[in-house]
Amino acid sequence: MTRRKFAGLISTSLSVGVRAGFERVAHATPSAIRVAAVQMTAELANVEANLSKAERLTRSAFKLGARWVILPEFFTSGMAFHPDMGRAIEPVDGHPVQLLCKLAREGNAFVGGSFLAWRQGNAYNSFILTLPHGSIRSHDNDYPSYWEACYYVEGSDDGVLSTPDGNVGTALCYEFVRSQTAARLKGKVGMVVGGSCWWGSTILPRQTIPCANGFWIF
Numbered sequence: 001m002t003r004r005k006f007a008g009l010i011s012t013s014l015s016v017g018v019r020a021g022f023e024r025v026a027h028a029t030p031s032a033i034r035v036a037a038v039q040m041t042a043e044l045a046n047v048e049a050n051l052s053k054a055e056r057l058t059r060s061a062f063k064l065g066a067r068w069v070i071l072p073e074f075f076t077s078g079m080a081f082h083p084d085m086g087r088a089i090e091p092v093d094g095h096p097v098q099l100l101c102k103l104a105r106e107g108n109a110f111v112g113g114s115f116l117a118w119r120q121g122n123a124y125n126s127f128i129l130t131l132p133h134g135s136i137r138s139h140d141n142d143y144p145s146y147w148e149a150c151y152y153v154e155g156s157d158d159g160v161l162s163t164p165d166g167n168v169g170t171a172l173c174y175e176f177v178r179s180q181t182a183a184r185l186k187g188k189v190g191m192v193v194g195g196s197c198w199w200g201s202t203i204l205p206r207q208t209i210p211c212a213n214g215f216w217i218f
Helices: 003-011 020-026 047-063 083-088 095-107 146-150 173-177 179-185
Strands: 035-037 040-043 068-070 110-119 122-130 136-140 160-163 166-172 191-195 208-211 214-217
Touching: 040 047, 047 068, 047 095, 068 191, 095 110, 095 122, 110 191, 122 166, 122 191, 136 160, 136 166, 166 173, 166 179, 173 179, 173 191
Parallel strands: 035 068, 068 110, 166 191
Antiparallel strands: 040 208, 110 122, 122 136, 160 166, 191 214
16 A cells, blocks of 8 residues: 555545455444543642642643543652652552542543552552543553653553543553554554653753643554
């Protein structure tokens, strides 16, 4: 298949020009979900300020009709090779998750994002998805990248989250570019959610760290 032909298939949502390899996608039942991929600049290790910002941006997404709202990776803290990162690690059932649960109930929505989370004596980069009725789904980043290993250990789950909207896959940062992520999610999910916080080599003025948007792959 040529690049031009592939681009044509994508631009028409695979509705025309489908060949054998795409038949299952073309025959899938169509659905529409309004989603929000939040972009925010996190203050390094300032959990309270970042939770406040995430709450405001999530509520803005609700006003625009979003049913799914995904916050960036490390939305509570940003990420940097810096001694302040140690104080940004929160209990897995602590304030960040409590806020996500409150927002999900308030907006009758699915709200998720990742943060540095303590659980059973270890810290993880945990993506927490909260459902409208109050339950929680989670995925731990499969292994830290570079110096992030200073702050959390690798996870072992497959990243497939069961929701009323169907099975949803989760990926964080470099998981989006690793073949093992595709292998564990292939054929098991209808969409993938997650995010990335791309760090630089120096701390920016006022200790702010850019967080990328959440990602949506259909």
